[in-house]
Amino acid sequence: MFDQLDALLLARIQFAFTVSFHFIFPSFSIGLASYLAVLEGLWLKTGKQVYLDLFKYWIKIFAIAFAMGVVSGIVMSYQFGTNWAVFSDKAGPVIGPLMAYEVLTAFFLEAGFLGVMLFGMNKVGKKLHFFATLMVALGTLVSATWILSVNSWMQTPVGFEMGANGQFLPGDSWWDIVFNPSFPYRLAHTVTASYLVVAFVVGAVGAWHLLKDKTNPQARKMFSMAMWMAALVAPLQIGLGDMHGLNTLEHQPQKVMAMEGHFDSHPDGAPLILFGIPNSAEKRVDYAIEIPKASSLILKHDLDAPMAGLDTIPDDQEPPVGIVFWSFRIMVGIGFAMMGLGMWSLFARWRKGLYEWTWLHRAAIVMGPSGFVAVIAGWITTEVGRQPYVIYGLLRTADAASPLDAPAVAASLLAFVLIYFAVFGAGVWYILRLMGKPPATGEVEANHGYDGPIRTAGITPGPTQNPGQAETLPSDRRDA
Amino acid sequence: MDLTVIWAFIIAFAVFAYVVMDGFDLGIGILFPTFRVGQGRNRAMNSIAPVWDGNETWLVLGGGGLFAAFPLAYAVVLPATYPLIIAMLLGLVFRGVAFEYRWRDERHTKFWDLAFFGGSLIAAMSQGMTLGVLLQGIEVVDRAYAGSWWDWLTPYTLLTGAGTVAGYALLGSTWLIWKLDKGVQRHARYVAMRSAIATIVLMGAVSLYNIFLNAEYADRWLSAPEVYLAAPVPILTAIIAIALLRSIARGSDHTPFWLAIALFFLGMAGLGVTMFPYIVPPGLTIWDAAAPESSQIFMLVGVAITMPLIIGYTAWAYWVFRGKVGEEGYH
Numbered sequence: 001m002f003d004q005l006d007a008l009l010l011a012r013i014q015f016a017f018t019v020s021f022h023f024i025f026p027s028f029s030i031g032l033a034s035y036l037a038v039l040e041g042l043w044l045k046t047g048k049q050v051y052l053d054l055f056k057y058w059i060k061i062f063a064i065a066f067a068m069g070v071v072s073g074i075v076m077s078y079q080f081g082t083n084w085a086v087f088s089d090k091a092g093p094v095i096g097p098l099m100a101y102e103v104l105t106a107f108f109l110e111a112g113f114l115g116v117m118l119f120g121m122n123k124v125g126k127k128l129h130f131f132a133t134l135m136v137a138l139g140t141l142v143s144a145t146w147i148l149s150v151n152s153w154m155q156t157p158v159g160f161e162m163g164a165n166g167q168f169l170p171g172d173s174w175w176d177i178v179f180n181p182s183f184p185y186r187l188a189h190t191v192t193a194s195y196l197v198v199a200f201v202v203g204a205v206g207a208w209h210l211l212k213d214k215t216n217p218q219a220r221k222m223f224s225m226a227m228w229m230a231a232l233v234a235p236l237q238i239g240l241g242d243m244h245g246l247n248t249l250e251h252q253p254q255k256v257m258a259m260e261g262h263f264d265s266h267p268d269g270a271p272l273i274l275f276g277i278p279n280s281a282e283k284r285v286d287y288a289i290e291i292p293k294a295s296s297l298i299l300k301h302d303l304d305a306p307m308a309g310l311d312t313i314p315d316d317q318e319p320p321v322g323i324v325f326w327s328f329r330i331m332v333g334i335g336f337a338m339m340g341l342g343m344w345s346l347f348a349r350w351r352k353g354l355y356e357w358t359w360l361h362r363a364a365i366v367m368g369p370s371g372f373v374a375v376i377a378g379w380i381t382t383e384v385g386r387q388p389y390v391i392y393g394l395l396r397t398a399d400a401a402s403p404l405d406a407p408a409v410a411a412s413l414l415a416f417v418l419i420y421f422a423v424f425g426a427g428v429w430y431i432l433r434l435m436g437k438p439p440a441t442g443e444v445e446a447n448h449g450y451d452g453p454i455r456t457a458g459i460t461p462g463p464t465q466n467p468g469q470a471e472t473l474p475s476d477r478r479d480a
Numbered sequence: 481m482d483l484t485v486i487w488a489f490i491i492a493f494a495v496f497a498y499v500v501m502d503g504f505d506l507g508i509g510i511l512f513p514t515f516r517v518g519q520g521r522n523r524a525m526n527s528i529a530p531v532w533d534g535n536e537t538w539l540v541l542g543g544g545g546l547f548a549a550f551p552l553a554y555a556v557v558l559p560a561t562y563p564l565i566i567a568m569l570l571g572l573v574f575r576g577v578a579f580e581y582r583w584r585d586e587r588h589t590k591f592w593d594l595a596f597f598g599g600s601l602i603a604a605m606s607q608g609m610t611l612g613v614l615l616q617g618i619e620v621v622d623r624a625y626a627g628s629w630w631d632w633l634t635p636y637t638l639l640t641g642a643g644t645v646a647g648y649a650l651l652g653s654t655w656l657i658w659k660l661d662k663g664v665q666r667h668a669r670y671v672a673m674r675s676a677i678a679t680i681v682l683m684g685a686v687s688l689y690n691i692f693l694n695a696e697y698a699d700r701w702l703s704a705p706e707v708y709l710a711a712p713v714p715i716l717t718a719i720i721a722i723a724l725l726r727s728i729a730r731g732s733d734h735t736p737f738w739l740a741i742a743l744f745f746l747g748m749a750g751l752g753v754t755m756f757p758y759i760v761p762p763g764l765t766i767w768d769a770a771a772p773e774s775s776q777i778f779m780l781v782g783v784a785i786t787m788p789l790i791i792g793y794t795a796w797a798y799w800v801f802r803g804k805v806g807e808e809g810y811h
Contacts, residue, residue, distance in 0.1 A: 064580045070533055071576035075569045077540050081547065081558030082565050088558075089623055092551020093771040097779045100548040103541045104786040111537045112793045115530030116800055123800050135793075163772070165623070167551070170774045402559040408629050412566040419570050423577055430584040 025069030031198030102146035110139030197371030199229035204368025218439035231342035255385030269293035270307035498538035507652020509600020568606035574599030608644025612637030643682035
């Protein structure tokens with residue numbers, strides 16, 4: 001009852017599902033690792049308790065998010081082979097080494113120093129502990145660099161030659177492959193997105209606790225820091241997104257056509273379609289609300305610049321317009337909403353209302369998860385916009401899959417869906433519970449109940465577990 | 481020595497490092513239900529909490545390294561072992577999150593303990609069975625897996641799976657002998673003795689089975705001149721096995737762990753003798769599956785620079801958390 005096409009579709013759904021789930025965690029932990037490094041650095045520099053409290057408050061959340069990122073990431077590193085064997089065989093000589101470099105330079109770094117970062121503050125001293133935090137933060141950034149280089153090469157493949165056996169082989173220069181044309185833009189846009197994700201999560205948590213207690217010093221500090229990020233980084237991100245879009249126009253024009261909903265070519269200035277319903281069957285956008293010539297202005301910086309549409313692209317090379325069109329608008333809409341909140345917070349700061357204006361706090365709570373939505377929407381835009389290719393223009397997704405029977409893929413997909421929702425749902429619930437607790441002065445690293453884990457030997461004295469010595473604090477605790 | 485052989489050794493090293501390091505923490509998961517709820521389980525888990533993530537990274541290096549250095553092998557073995565790999569990945573999901581979750585939710589600690597056990601057991605079993613699938617041979621046509629999707633389930637793969645579970649339990653229990661004391665250590669010693677016997681018996685059974693599995697394997701182990709090269713492996717294995725049993729019985733602290741690693745090393749050497757130069761028996765050699773020279777060189781530079789650093793800071797992390805895990809954590 002299943003044919004090959006069904007197996008292909010199932011494999012695509014499985015990859016989309018697992019990568020989307022996975023992407024949520026690193027986009028949070030990349031930004032959060034940097035935030036933790038900043039907090040610890042400020043604590044070491046100023047000696048102010050509030051930074052240490054915030055560090056300990058957020059590291060508990062980081063530990064859970066990081067664990068979820070690790071286990072969902074291991075799945076990704078094997079799924080290329082399990083479900084996309086033809087792609088793996090053909091592209092392995094080019095992208096395999098980049099992924100190996102990610103393991104060697106990033107994953108080991110993160111994992112090697114994570115234990116010390118989470119559990120080792122009273123074992124190695126403050127400076128060395130800060131070094132461990134920095135290494136974890138650096139590892140997350142290096143990891144993003146390599147994997148986005150791989151993804152960018154799949155979007156804008158250069159620097160290769162075709163082997164007689166059908167493999168993509170590296171050309172003369174690895175530099176060309178690593179620094180392929182879309183890579184710098186994608187890297188800047190994605191890492192900045194990760195920082196915004198964390199800024200809005202931290203802002204929402206701060207706002208939540210400010211609504212309950214305006215005087216909570218830790219909540220005030222985190223809200224203030226988050227709103228600075230929103231005000232400064234959201235506009236920067238919109239600028240980076242614009243540059244990334246121009247780069248895409250140059251290298252992947254049909255992706256931009258789908259994003260813009262341009263079914264037709266416009267020889268003298270293309271309109272910017274704000275909203276509408278793409279109708280791929282009729283090749284038009286229904287109920288379109290457009291600004292004449294604005295698309296040409298944005299993309300070509302000229303009102304009358306001609307813009308080619310999807311009518312210039314053979315039908316079997318077009319990406320699915322509806323998905324790309326909508327996901328792009330969701331991402332951009334959130335980007336501007338983020339900037340709006342940032343501006344509002346600047347105004348509130350100027351009017352001394354940053355910690356007083358409850359509507360600002362409510363808006364920040366609503367915007368808390370918006371970074372995740374924007375990241376996933378952006379990811380869908382770029383990945384679906386690359387279709388029908390897995391390596392743009394060269395290898396079709398339909399030709400890249402493993403020779404698996406549909407029932408095998410259906411079974412694994414079902415297992416992934418059930419287990420991911422259960423396991424990661426539980427993790428998100430635990431994170432929300434931690435976020436619901438107000439940050440406090442003298443924040444402990446973890447409170448693990450009756451006889452907790454090894455952290456209880458560290459910063460936390462772990463009284464119930466060690467009743468005889470409950471009053472004896474480790475030396476680090478006193479100068480903390 | 482050509483680059484492809486060097487890369488075969490690098491992948492073998494990554495696999496060995498993974499098997500030993502994640503082996504002992506998967507083994508602790510497998511043995512978890514035998515530890516008493518409370519102190520026993522908490523201390524067992526605390527002994528690996530700071531290092532498990534680093535240990536598991538070697539699995540990503542094994543997979544990623546195979547993808548990079550032998551892309552064809554990666555593209556053939558993973559579809560051939562599809563259900564096993566998926567089961568392993570999902571098992572690792574459960575056990576990985578259990579490290580954090582079980583402390584976050586006292587009402588469900590029992591559930592996450594079960595997830596830690598079940599996930600570890602499934603991951604270990606799947607890894608062992610994957611090795612079995614590889615050794616029994618994978619059918620390849622036109623650079624693609626050409627077998628059926630039940631080939632992974634045979635008596636032989638079940639045997640290699642069971643052997644791996646026993647071996648990991650041995651590594652885990654000997655690690656705990658080293659890291660724990662008092663009653664929990666006595667329990668670890670009790671389990672280690674049983675795991676050691678099971679491991680030795682199953683290693684022997686797999687070795688014998690190999691000889692009947694494939695005529696070429698038999699030649700390598702039984703006929704001259706290959707046998708002169710191969711013979712030291714079983715002889716040394718027998719010596720190490722006896723030393724291991726004695727050291728557990730004598731109540732040594734860390735010797736059993738090192739001897740268990742030596743046993744795994746000899747198992748790995750035996751695997752090398754059996755398979756080399758095939759990476760996917762019976763048809764694909766390491767040269768058939770190798771990436772082009774440019775990819776090999778590019779990565780070799782990375783390995784040469786980063787591997788000493790990785791080994792250095794990994795060793796440092798272990799050193800930071802050295803010593804017995806006491807009731808209140810590390811002393």
